[in-house]
Each structure stands twice: as structure tokens, then as C-alpha cells.
Amino acid sequence: EAQVTQNPRYLITVTGKKLTVTCSQNMNHEYMSWYRQDPGLGLRQIYYSMNVEVTDKGDVPEGYKVSRKEKRNFPLILESPSPNQTSLYFCASSQVGVNTEAFFGQGTRLTVV
Amino acid sequence: GQSLEQPSEVTAVEGAIVQINCTYQTSGFYGLSWYQQHDGGAPTFLSYNALDGLEETGRFSSFLSRSDSYGYLLLQELQMKDSASYFCAVEYGNKLVFGAGTILRVKS
Numbered sequence: 001e002a003q004v005t006q007n008p009r010y011l012i013t014v015t016g017k018k019l020t021v022t023c024s025q026n027m028n029h030e031y032m033s034w035y036r037q038d039p040g041l042g043l044r045q046i047y048y049s050m051n052v053e054v055t056d057k058g059d060v061p062e063g064y065k066v067s068r069k070e071k072r073n074f075p076l077i078l079e080s081p082s083p084n085q086t087s088l089y090f091c092a093s094s095q096v097g098v099n100t101e102a103f104f105g106q107g108t109r110l111t112v113v
Numbered sequence: 114g115q116s117l118e119q120p121s122e123v124t125a126v127e128g129a130i131v132q133i134n135c136t137y138q139t140s141g142f143y144g145l146s147w148y149q150q151h152d153g154g155a156p157t158f159l160s161y162n163a164l165d166g167l168e169e170t171g172r173f174s175s176f177l178s179r180s181d182s183y184g185y186l187l188l189q190e191l192q193m194k195d196s197a198s199y200f201c202a203v204e205y206g207n208k209l210v211f212g213a214g215t216i217l218r219v220k221s
Contacts, residue, residue, distance in 0.1 A: 033209065040121075042200055042213040043156065050207060058208060088153060092209075100146055100204045104155040 002027045006091050006105035013081055013112055021076045021108050023091030029103075030096045032074040033058065034066065036087040037107075043090065049074055050096060081112040115142070115205050117212035124218045125191055133186045133215045135201035143204040145177050145184045150198045150214070159186070159199075191219050 004025045013019055025032065033048035035058075045058030049068040063085055065077040074093075078085060088109050092102040117137045125131040135145065144163040148156040160168050162177035162184060174187040188195055198214045 031207075035211075037153075040213060043202075043211040045208055045210065048207060048209075056207065059210070090155065092156075100144065100161060100209065101158040102146075102148075102156075102209060104157070106155050107153065109153075 002103065004091055004093050004103050004105040006089075006108050008108060009106060010109050011111070013110070015082055015112055016080050019078050019081060019110075021078075021089060021091075021110070023074045023076065023105060024072050025074075025091075025093040025103070026072065027093060027095075027103065028071065029093035030071070032068065032091065032093045033102075034064070034074070034076045035090045035092065036060065036085075037090060038087050046076070046089075081110075083112045086110060086112050115203060115208075115210045117201055117203060117210065119199075119201060119212040119215045121213070122216045122218070124220060127191055127193060127219055127221050129191050130187065130189050131191060131217065133188075133199050133201075133217065135184045135186070135212055137182050137184075137201075137203055141205070145175070146202045146204065146209075147173075147175050147186045148200045148202060148211075150200065152197075156200065188217070193219050193221065195219050 030051045034046040035043040047066040049055045091105040094102040146161045147159040150156040160175040172189045177184040196219045200214045202211045
């Protein structure tokens with residue numbers, strides 16, 4: 001089954017404690033990205049990756065890091081989480097140059113206290 | 114930057130037709146997409162318009178007019194399960210930029 005898998009689904013952490021949210025896709029997609037969703041703001045892109053070792057900033061990259069060492073994996077790293085990073089996070093993947101049908105993971109609800 | 118505007122909320126009755134508009138202030142984008150999201154679940158792809166005109170997929174249709182910087186999603190024969198949030202998105206450069214979303218409430 002074609003899917004994007006994120007882990008964990010829910011996470012409560014404390015300010016400053018480094019965390020990683022994993023994302024994996026099994027569709028051999030080149031393009032992967034991370035979004036955060038906050039009420040009234042829709043989905044805002046944090047980082048994206050066009051392929052292995054190619055990453056770039058989206059619209060809200062501050063406080064986040066990513067890496068793309070393998071095609072299937074695209075982890076999101078919060079080195080020092082703060083309460084304003086409390087949000088619902090989605091990972092997505094798609095083929096580059098096709099009709100941009102993005103496949104989303106089930107989301108990670110992060111609370112930073 | 115890029116910005117997309119959608120109505121925040123739309124209400125319609127079961128069986129009716131509803132149109133959700135999306136206007137944008139950007140240029141040079143590749144296409145307009147629509148996504149559906151139920152209650153904080155994963156957004157799912159509905160349609161994509163690369164060219165001006167109407168694209169039809171079952172009960173859903175999407176329209177794009179680049180000259181008017183405008184698009185819409187048309188949902189026909191509304192069902193209760195269509196109650197969800199709907200997002201338009203533009204593929205701009207290597208980014209996918211979303212509107213804030215429209216909550217559709219379908220009443221019986």
C-alpha cells in the first residue's frame with residue numbers, strides 16, 4: 001500500500017528538549033516536505049527536499065532542521081523546541097514534475113510545554 | 114510572496130451544489146490544486162488544474178482562470194461526508210503554498 005508514515009502521532013515535550021519526528025514514504029517519490037498546520041493559517045511549508053541531499057527552506061523554517069540522506073526518509077528535527085512550535089505537523093511526498101498530487105502522512109500533534 | 118484567499122466557511126444542504134472560490138496574488142506558478150481534510154486528518158488530493166478551464170472528477174470539478182487569478186472547486190450532489198475543510202494550493206517554484214482553508218458544513 002502506498003503510504004507516508006510519520007512517527008510519533010502525538011508528542012508532549014518540554015521546552016529545549018531536542019526531538020525528531022520521522023517521515024518515511026514507500027512510493028519512490030523525489031519530493032518530500034514538511035508542513036505545520038495552525039488554526040486559521042492553513043498548511044505552511046517548513047522545509048522541502050527535491051531529492052537526496054537536496055533540501056531548502058519553505059515559508060516558516062525558523063527553529064527547524066531537516067535531512068535527506070535516503071530517498072524514502074525525511075526527518076524533521078527541532079533542536080530546541082519552544083511553545084510556539086506547538087502545532088499539527090504533516091509530512092508529504094510527491095513526484096516532481098507530475099501533477100503535484102501530494103500524499104500526506106497522518107500527522108504529528110506536538111505540544112511543547 | 115504568494116497569498117491565496119478562500120472563504121473561511123461555507124454552509125450548504127445535502128444534495129445541493131456548492132462552489133468554493135480561491136483567489137491568488139502570485140505569478141509564474143505551475144498550477145492550482147485542491148485538497149480535502151476531515152477533522153485534522155491527513156489532507157487528501159482532489160484535483161489539479163495546470164491549464165485554464167474545467168477539470169471534472171466525479172462529483173467534484175475544479176476551474177482555473179489565470180487571467181483572473183481565480184479558481185474554484187465545485188461540489189455537486191452534496192453528501193454529509195463532504196463536510197470537511199478544503200484547501201487550494203499553488204505550486205510555485207519548488208514550493209507548494211496553501212490557502213487558509215474553507216470549512217464546508219453540509220446540513221441535512
